[in-house]
Amino acid sequence: SPTTSCGTRNVLEEVRPSSSNIGTKEDSRCESAPVFAAGQSRRLPKALIIGFNKCGSSALRSFLNIHPDVVAPTLEIRFFIDHYSKGLEWYRRQMPPSTSRQITIEKTPGYIKTVESLKRIYEFDPDVKLLVIVRNPVSRLQSQYAHHMANHPETRAANEFPFAAWMYNRTVKIHEVVEFWSDYASYIQQAYKIFPMNQFLIISEEDLEKDPLAVVKEAEVFLGLRRVVTGDVFVFNETKGFYCFNKTHPFFSSALEDGELDASTGCMIQTKGRPHPIIEERLLQKIIDFSRPKVEELFEYIVIVVVVVVVVVVVVVV
Template sequence: MELLSRSCNAKKPFWRKATWQNEKQRLPKVIGIGIKKCGTHGIIAFLNHHPLIRIPKQMESFFFSLPKLPALDSYRKKMPPTNDKQIAMEKTPIYFAFPPTNIPYRIKTSIPDVKLILIVCDPTPRAFSDYVHERIRYELYNDRMISKYETFEQYVDEYLPKLQHSITEWQKVSLLHSDLREKFVNLVHTNHASTLLSNGIYSAHIKQWQSFFNSSSLKVVDGNRFIKDPGPIIEELQDFIGIPKVLLREDFVRHPDTGLFCYRKFTIQHLQNHVNESSSESVKMLNCLGGGKGRTRTGKQKANVETLQKLRAFYRPFNQQFFTDIGENFDWN
């Protein structure tokens, strides 16, 4: 693994000043709104290394997804204390595509100046990753949502035709984005298992979010790009949030065993004295995601090629509509 070094001024950076005042719990200024299995956890975990970002111990609040919205002060109390220069940030990946249908409105009216991060990814491998995730939930917690499907292929063979039929019927009735979003969102209540596939239809939801948040307050991130090289994405997000860019692309290196990217922590001693660690010492400085992440990225679990091709054909028109809506194309094969 490549060892990296960095020069540093001996003076303490401004964010370490002891003059900060007024530490208290505040509403978050940044929220990760999804989407599930695309890297929302990875982004907030890496951003948490920034000295000006604080995240709650329980990263996912689910506040805006509650059937009846509680008092905003109860949400504030879920956030970590921050001082005048720091920013509280949380992530709840179900916000983007789950009930209730008015989550965009709820967030905008509750925190008008909040910034949202939406990380999406190729919906075909996303669906497989979601299936693997739910199978593990079944094994660990006896969550029986997809318990009868021992393989991803069995699940797709049953649910893809059902979803295709439902979409065809919905489109006959209405072409309004708000109506179609409501149909997709309500699948959580009427046919929850189908959401492993329907959550990848981003075009059903993005218009509603864009009606409340413009490009200066809603950042859409390509999760496939983030997985391949997180450093540039983390740099872009610091610019988007409006904080000093102190997490740099060279801070992210691959773990020598897993091949997955980790954040390499530079200690003050390392920065000031240009310490050159051995390979084993350098690995100890890596901060990696938990073992439950990247289950399908290492290649140990694979889906049938024909099933993946079938899903790619299904998602293709929805992907193109989504790219049109956001004004950007992602390289999803």
């Protein structure tokens, strides 16, 4: 392994900042004089996964990262939200090394949430490609609940906090909770006001879950990558209940750099793909009813955008 200023750790260990060392003295010392493999350096992202959390954003990053022409830091760097004042050089230093043939993709689902971070991204690179992943609001709420319970084991042990209690035990009304977690449309509209529509790829978690190959192939075209990912890269894991990487595939070695991947199974780590709670019928119907207008708004908006793009293409061609 190449030697770095941090000692004898290899290049990949050296470039994976942990949440505890981002921006710390040790981190900058390690990055001040790295020795990379021939032709490698840290490069700023050409594409960003800007939304949405609990929608499969990590699996999307990890599945794109298997492409030989893609590198991606595992951590959410949150540069355009929390670290902007540290400057672009700091941001660049958080990236893994890449060759000139590779593109860097960074994932921070919170970027889509504020106009300020979107404007900063535009200033950073008006041509940057933007990936957005959305999900059925019911599953997104179940995922958020599972996340909450995993982070509050004391309530889980007491078994006193079922999904319904989590939904109702708040200062805001349940319809507001549902609307908040189903509102993809207004954030996407907000982003469309800053970037041209052709810079977005909107993906659904359901598609990623059912057919990761189709999503990765779509992304290859969108990102201008070589079309090299084939069906044998992914394999459905019955125990996990999700598609995972085929550990015998030659591309798997690049997936191993991903800190959210379980190398022994080829699947995403345990915190990705937790069991979801069963929702009692009446509450489920309420969630569906409250979320439907938001989802319809999203679909109407996406359809309008598709029609506009088709009309523009036809006009240009004619």
